[in-house]
């Protein structure tokens with residue numbers, strides 16, 4: 001019986017040799033090559049020139065400007081920091097920074113040890129006029145001068161604080177009160193505790209013992225320092 005694991009004889013698209021491959025690989029559009037060597041050999045031969053593959057992935061009107069010239073954004077794969085990547089040499093694991101490729105396609109090869117840096121401070125930008133050559137030290141100095149993140153931490157003046165902080169702009173995302181994973185009390189218990197305290201005749205120590213929390217917790221609830229959102 002034919003199942004998706006049944007192996008079927010096919011001819012390799014590169015070397016034309018016959019080999020067997022499970023049906024499910026063919027159904028997934030795979031299983032065209034007898035092995036990795038043939039796969040990459042094929043990829044190299046059908047691959048279009050780097051410049052063609054590169055410039056068609058560039059958006060020249062992203063609406064961001066530097067020095068009177070619009071940025072050109074790389075629309076292909078970015079790395080986690082937003083720098084574009086493009087595969088070069090047609091081999092696995094051989095990819096390069098898109099802005100570096102842009103520089104090399106436009107001017108000349110980047111001399112060893114030098115970096116391609118951004119005037120416009122936009123990692124995705126590949127417009128050659130927005131790029132310049134520098135050393136690793138230049139990169140750090142440039143980063144400091146533009147107040148970009150150092151070690152992943154934004155400088156004080158660029159951090160979202162006060163009214164701009166996420167807890168104010170998106171309060172529903174900050175777990176408060178009983179929704180907080182560390183909460184020992186429920187909203188109802190806190191209201192009850194405050195009611196009983198304002199009715200008088202009970203000590204904080206007694207309330208703390210009753211609700212199995214510390215005196216500090218009780219005093220913060222009563223002063224409104226914690227569980228503010230229920231006041």
Ligand SMILES: [Zn+2]
Pocket residue numbers: 012013014015016017033034035038
């Ligand atoms: Zn083959």
Ligand SMILES: [Zn+2]
Pocket residue numbers: 066070071072120121122125126127130
């Ligand atoms: Zn730019």
